[in-house]
Amino acid sequence: MTTFSPTLDFAKKLDAQDPLASFRDLFLLPDPNLIYLDGNSLGVLPRAAQAKAREVVDEQWGRDLIRGWNKGWWEAPVRVGDKIGNIIGASAGQTIVTDSVSLNLFKLATAALTLQPNKKRIVTDTFNFPSDLYILQGIKQLLFSSPDSGRGVRGEGEIIRIGASDNDITPDLSALESAINENTALVTLSHVVFKSGYIYDMQRITELAHAKGALVLWDLSHSVGSVPIELDKCNADFAIGCTYKYLNGGPGAPAFLYVNQKIQNKLSSPIWGWWGQKNPFGFGLEYEPADGARRFLAGTQPMLSMLIMEAGIEPTLKAGMPALREKSVLMTDYAIYLTEQVLAKYGFTVGSPIDSNRRGSHVSIRHAEGYRINRALIEEMNVIPDFREPDNLRLGFTPLYLSFAEVWEGFDRIRRVMEEKKYENYPKQKLTVT
């Protein structure tokens, strides 16, 4: 590990040695004084995406009109999917850009359950996105709510959710291993968990699941573009993920899904959409699924969002995951160092794995006043982190456009909030009403 120093000069030295430093110029950063530590929620605007937006609206929609469908729109989900495949270790023909993460989880998890109708267990954990848990609960209701259920799925289903307390940073892997049994149809986890940033060992968990005959679905939303992913090499069955975080695809940009080619043609999407039909322009009245992952397309895709996103992922493709990961690790190591050197005395603790092999590109730092500190940073200090219950100030470090000097400055502003007790200007967190 690099020997760090808590000075701005040292941070500037890291910038001087940063091989990705020039990538910052590929983005439109709105305010040189803003310290944006939320690129893990919404990436900033790439210049290429801005230019593409002009082209797509003015030229493609405005001039090509309906002809645009034959000039690259129709093929976009597959074309852009393969580009994302390059980032997640997936060879061509397995990754499709479409719909949202929630919808893609619904399609793939339902397909997994109906492929093995005699298996009734889904295994996941409380580190998973709540949004993913909701989708699984809905599938359980849809497929298993009566004693004898649809598509040959028989009997009561169960979702086993490996528990973790609010204080846990890493999951209980032995509990996970025990939960995966011969009755398990699907294991689904968030590859990098949204709160602590813990990275699951994809290869190991996939092997564990396969040993019991279960399929595995990885949510890559917090890992795509931030940590190396090898779906093919790990022999993963399914993956889903979003493109608006580290990939800089724009607010709500279409999500992606991955289906291992070994199982694609055994699966049926629950949503028989015309974009997933074998011959969509034949206007036949009977559905027949397209070959391959394409059968998981449903309806017409939002082309403006999709094509702008396609341009937005260019910097990631250009930098490549090895260089991004190297800078990301250095940056999060430095952030942990600064937490310990500068902020520990104000009561902060590190809420992310210390071992960088198990840590994504965000670092949670914990403080009992985390909620009010987050507000003070946003409202007074021109720093944007985010807050996650119960006490996590979550700091996203995006290697494409963040400098080490900004990381240093971000921590210095947190220090000033603590030193001057600025958070006391804000009310305590309201209890969430459910």
Added chain:
Amino acid sequence: MTTFSPTLDFAKKLDAQDPLASFRDLFLLPDPNLIYLDGNSLGVLPRAAQAKAREVVDEQWGRDLIRGWNKGWWEAPVRVGDKIGNIIGASAGQTIVTDSVSLNLFKLATAALTLQPNKKRIVTDTFNFPSDLYILQGIKQLLFSSPDSGRGVRGEGEIIRIGASDNDITPDLSALESAINENTALVTLSHVVFKSGYIYDMQRITELAHAKGALVLWDLSHSVGSVPIELDKCNADFAIGCTYKYLNGGPGAPAFLYVNQKIQNKLSSPIWGWWGQKNPFGFGLEYEPADGARRFLAGTQPMLSMLIMEAGIEPTLKAGMPALREKSVLMTDYAIYLTEQVLAKYGFTVGSPIDSNRRGSHVSIRHAEGYRINRALIEEMNVIPDFREPDNLRLGFTPLYLSFAEVWEGFDRIRRVMEEKKYENYPKQKLTVT
């Protein structure tokens, strides 16, 4: 009916009297010589949408970054939904903009079937979009494929598809009426059918269905923005529709759904998404549906496409449906007149209802060489219609931006294709490979 004349001067006279003539200036029409008769497939680019695209990308994404979610993004599905509600006769709180037509049909039709689990019949027709039929077939497979099926839905389901031959312009209403029985859970039809442009009597069919205890779902894709719709007044249960045709929302712009407030809270979406969760920012681990139509939201929405679409529908809102309908009827009446006066001698017949009360805003004209004529028009004559099997040249008349002189010119160019036998330059239609 207006007494028409087949001269350009007469068409120009109609333009001089057109109260919507100035609306053309609200759009960016790429080529003054292009006769665009495919606005019923993809509407042209409104100036307001172009300006909004700049603002959404540069200001909202580029400057507001994550803060955009609190500045109008999160509420967009409901806000834009209510605007579309104004166009379809729906009071506030019943219309939501989200996902695609296919996905919205999946959500609503599944909810309708599981609300009345003892009813096993879906009634539709062969005039419906094939894409809608595919979704229904998938639902049948998902819910009814085993003798005892999910969610309490029991026994074999059936889809009754009222047949129509390729020559039919209007449906067999008595067959439809007979098919709706006490075992019918859902009647779903395209309000304006995509081939002939026939308009179903929404009030009458809805009453027929309700009399047997069935729910009704209308696909408004070909009627929204082109014919008046009164969902509340007709007491419709559900509607879906797209925004990229007459509403000028842009390629693949998000679709909408309508759920009558009388039944909203009795229904459960099959897709339990976090945008449809009661308290999405509570990060609770158990799903609870939001009140109202909002529960049919699933995952994160493509904001760029959605907000650009919001601006795109402005001209429709400004013109209002009565004025749009008046011009549309005059235009399609004129088109039918020109078909009879100018084109009948070349073998064309009218493939749409003659009665304007039963006709949407497109007119199909039929010719055995329709496929080759369509190609000649596009490739040599700078006219863009489209072709629908077996012999329909489908001409879309968009009252917001099309002039009567353009309608006249379009027919004159078709006349020249016939007179000079230009279509003979093109190969006969290939058989579609399925």
